[in-house]
Amino acid sequence: MRKTQPKKIPLAPDPKFNDKLVTRFVNSIMWQGKKSIAYTIFYDALDKVAKTTGENGYDVWRKALSNVTPSVEVRSRRIGGATFQIPAEVRAERKVSLSIKWLVRYSRERNGRSMADKLANEIVAAAKGEGSAFKKKEDTHRMAEANKAFAHFKV
Numbered sequence: 122m123r124k125t126q127p128k129k130i131p132l133a134p135d136p137k138f139n140d141k142l143v144t145r146f147v148n149s150i151m152w153q154g155k156k157s158i159a160y161t162i163f164y165d166a167l168d169k170v171a172k173t174t175g176e177n178g179y180d181v182w183r184k185a186l187s188n189v190t191p192s193v194e195v196r197s198r199r200i201g202g203a204t205f206q207i208p209a210e211v212r213a214e215r216k217v218s219l220s221i222k223w224l225v226r227y228s229r230e231r232n233g234r235s236m237a238d239k240l241a242n243e244i245v246a247a248a249k250g251e252g253s254a255f256k257k258k259e260d261t262h263r264m265a266e267a268n269k270a271f272a273h274f275k276v
Contacts, residue, residue, distance in 0.1 A: 137164060138179055142186075142217070149225050150236070162237045169241035174248075185247035189254045190220040193265040198274055207274050208265035220254075227253035 135143040143163070151159035167178030174181055195206040211219065224243060230253065233239035246252025 135160070145217070146186075146221050146225075149221050150240070162235075162240065165235075165237035166240035166244060169237060170244050173241070173245055181248045182244050185224065185244045185254075186217075186220050188250055189223055189247050189258050190216050191258050191261045192216070194219075194261050195264045195268055200274060205271045205274055206264065206268045207271050208268050209275070220258075223254040223257050227257070 132141045132144045132148075134141050135147065137143075147156065147159045147163050150162055167182060169178075170181050171178035191211055193208050194211050196209050197204050198207050199205075224247060225240075228236070228240040228243040231239040231243055233242060243252055243254060247255050
Protein backbone atom coordinates (compact mmCIF):
# COMPACT_ATOMS: atom_id res chain seq x y z
CA MET A 122 0.00 0.00 0.00
CA ARG A 123 1.23 3.51 -0.75
CA LYS A 124 1.88 6.05 1.94
CA THR A 125 -0.62 8.83 2.57
CA GLN A 126 -0.37 11.81 0.27
CA PRO A 127 1.17 14.95 1.73
CA LYS A 128 -1.15 17.79 2.72
CA LYS A 129 -1.69 20.54 0.15
CA ILE A 130 -0.08 23.75 1.33
CA PRO A 131 -2.52 26.62 0.77
CA LEU A 132 -1.23 29.28 -1.62
CA ALA A 133 -1.17 32.95 -0.68
CA PRO A 134 -3.09 35.11 -3.17
CA ASP A 135 -1.02 37.51 -5.25
CA PRO A 136 -0.74 41.14 -4.09
CA LYS A 137 -2.25 42.87 -7.15
CA PHE A 138 -5.34 40.79 -8.07
CA ASN A 139 -5.75 38.86 -4.81
CA ASP A 140 -6.06 35.64 -6.83
CA LYS A 141 -4.53 32.27 -5.92
CA LEU A 142 -4.54 31.20 -9.58
CA VAL A 143 -2.15 34.05 -10.38
CA THR A 144 0.19 32.76 -7.66
CA ARG A 145 0.07 29.27 -9.18
CA PHE A 146 0.87 30.72 -12.59
CA VAL A 147 3.74 32.81 -11.23
CA ASN A 148 5.13 29.77 -9.40
CA SER A 149 5.33 27.90 -12.71
CA ILE A 150 7.06 30.86 -14.40
CA MET A 151 9.57 31.06 -11.55
CA TRP A 152 13.10 29.73 -11.94
CA GLN A 153 15.59 29.16 -9.09
CA GLY A 154 13.23 30.54 -6.45
CA LYS A 155 13.22 34.05 -7.93
CA LYS A 156 9.57 34.80 -7.24
CA SER A 157 9.79 38.59 -7.37
CA ILE A 158 11.26 38.37 -10.89
CA ALA A 159 8.47 35.95 -11.88
CA TYR A 160 5.85 38.42 -10.57
CA THR A 161 7.52 41.23 -12.55
CA ILE A 162 7.44 39.12 -15.72
CA PHE A 163 3.76 38.25 -15.22
CA TYR A 164 2.59 41.80 -14.45
CA ASP A 165 4.63 43.25 -17.34
CA ALA A 166 3.09 40.65 -19.66
CA LEU A 167 -0.42 41.62 -18.52
CA ASP A 168 0.37 45.31 -19.12
CA LYS A 169 1.56 44.47 -22.65
CA VAL A 170 -1.58 42.37 -23.24
CA ALA A 171 -3.73 45.31 -22.12
CA LYS A 172 -1.87 47.65 -24.52
CA THR A 173 -2.20 45.35 -27.54
CA THR A 174 -5.82 44.27 -27.02
CA GLY A 175 -7.25 47.39 -25.40
CA GLU A 176 -8.98 45.18 -22.82
CA ASN A 177 -8.15 44.38 -19.20
CA GLY A 178 -5.00 42.19 -19.26
CA TYR A 179 -6.18 40.07 -16.33
CA ASP A 180 -9.47 39.21 -18.08
CA VAL A 181 -7.66 38.33 -21.31
CA TRP A 182 -5.30 36.07 -19.31
CA ARG A 183 -8.28 34.31 -17.66
CA LYS A 184 -9.88 33.81 -21.09
CA ALA A 185 -6.59 32.46 -22.49
CA LEU A 186 -6.30 29.99 -19.61
CA SER A 187 -9.86 28.74 -20.11
CA ASN A 188 -9.24 28.39 -23.89
CA VAL A 189 -6.15 26.26 -23.26
CA THR A 190 -7.74 24.05 -20.57
CA PRO A 191 -8.28 20.47 -21.82
CA SER A 192 -11.33 18.40 -20.89
CA VAL A 193 -10.14 14.97 -22.12
CA GLU A 194 -6.74 13.35 -22.56
CA VAL A 195 -5.38 9.96 -23.50
CA ARG A 196 -3.76 7.68 -20.93
CA SER A 197 -1.65 4.65 -21.81
CA ARG A 198 -2.87 1.29 -20.55
CA ARG A 199 -1.29 -2.07 -21.16
CA ILE A 200 -3.78 -4.81 -21.97
CA GLY A 201 -2.68 -8.27 -23.07
CA GLY A 202 0.76 -7.25 -24.29
CA ALA A 203 -0.49 -4.26 -26.30
CA THR A 204 -0.47 -0.66 -25.15
CA PHE A 205 -3.67 1.28 -25.84
CA GLN A 206 -4.22 5.03 -25.67
CA ILE A 207 -7.45 5.31 -23.69
CA PRO A 208 -9.38 8.59 -23.58
CA ALA A 209 -10.15 9.78 -20.05
CA GLU A 210 -11.69 12.85 -18.42
CA VAL A 211 -9.16 15.21 -16.87
CA ARG A 212 -9.47 15.91 -13.14
CA ALA A 213 -10.27 19.55 -12.26
CA GLU A 214 -6.94 20.14 -10.52
CA ARG A 215 -5.00 18.62 -13.43
CA LYS A 216 -6.92 20.70 -16.00
CA VAL A 217 -5.68 23.93 -14.47
CA SER A 218 -2.20 22.52 -13.99
CA LEU A 219 -1.92 21.43 -17.64
CA SER A 220 -3.19 24.74 -19.00
CA ILE A 221 -0.70 26.70 -16.87
CA LYS A 222 2.19 24.42 -17.86
CA TRP A 223 1.32 24.65 -21.56
CA LEU A 224 1.02 28.45 -21.55
CA VAL A 225 4.38 28.88 -19.80
CA ARG A 226 6.13 26.20 -21.86
CA TYR A 227 5.03 27.52 -25.23
CA SER A 228 5.75 31.10 -24.13
CA ARG A 229 9.35 30.08 -23.43
CA GLU A 230 9.62 28.45 -26.87
CA ARG A 231 8.41 31.60 -28.67
CA ASN A 232 10.72 34.10 -30.34
CA GLY A 233 10.98 37.43 -28.56
CA ARG A 234 13.21 39.71 -26.58
CA SER A 235 12.03 39.14 -23.03
CA MET A 236 9.95 36.50 -21.28
CA ALA A 237 7.30 39.17 -20.61
CA ASP A 238 6.99 39.82 -24.38
CA LYS A 239 6.82 36.12 -25.20
CA LEU A 240 4.25 35.46 -22.46
CA ALA A 241 2.13 38.43 -23.55
CA ASN A 242 2.12 37.21 -27.17
CA GLU A 243 1.17 33.67 -26.15
CA ILE A 244 -1.64 34.96 -23.88
CA VAL A 245 -3.08 37.10 -26.68
CA ALA A 246 -2.85 34.20 -29.14
CA ALA A 247 -4.49 31.75 -26.70
CA ALA A 248 -7.29 34.21 -25.94
CA LYS A 249 -8.03 34.40 -29.68
CA GLY A 250 -7.94 30.60 -30.00
CA GLU A 251 -4.57 30.51 -31.74
CA GLY A 252 -0.99 29.82 -30.70
CA SER A 253 0.97 26.74 -29.69
CA ALA A 254 -0.69 26.21 -26.30
CA PHE A 255 -4.15 26.23 -27.90
CA LYS A 256 -2.90 23.88 -30.62
CA LYS A 257 -1.65 21.49 -27.91
CA LYS A 258 -5.15 21.39 -26.40
CA GLU A 259 -6.69 20.76 -29.83
CA ASP A 260 -4.17 17.95 -30.50
CA THR A 261 -4.95 16.37 -27.12
CA HIS A 262 -8.68 16.44 -27.87
CA ARG A 263 -8.08 15.07 -31.37
CA MET A 264 -6.05 12.16 -29.96
CA ALA A 265 -8.84 11.36 -27.50
CA GLU A 266 -11.42 11.49 -30.29
CA ALA A 267 -9.31 9.21 -32.52
CA ASN A 268 -8.97 6.64 -29.75
CA LYS A 269 -12.62 6.71 -28.71
CA ALA A 270 -12.91 3.04 -29.81
CA PHE A 271 -10.81 2.04 -26.77
CA ALA A 272 -12.95 3.97 -24.27
CA HIS A 273 -14.46 0.72 -22.97
CA PHE A 274 -11.03 -0.12 -21.47
CA LYS A 275 -11.52 2.79 -19.02
CA VAL A 276 -8.56 3.43 -16.73
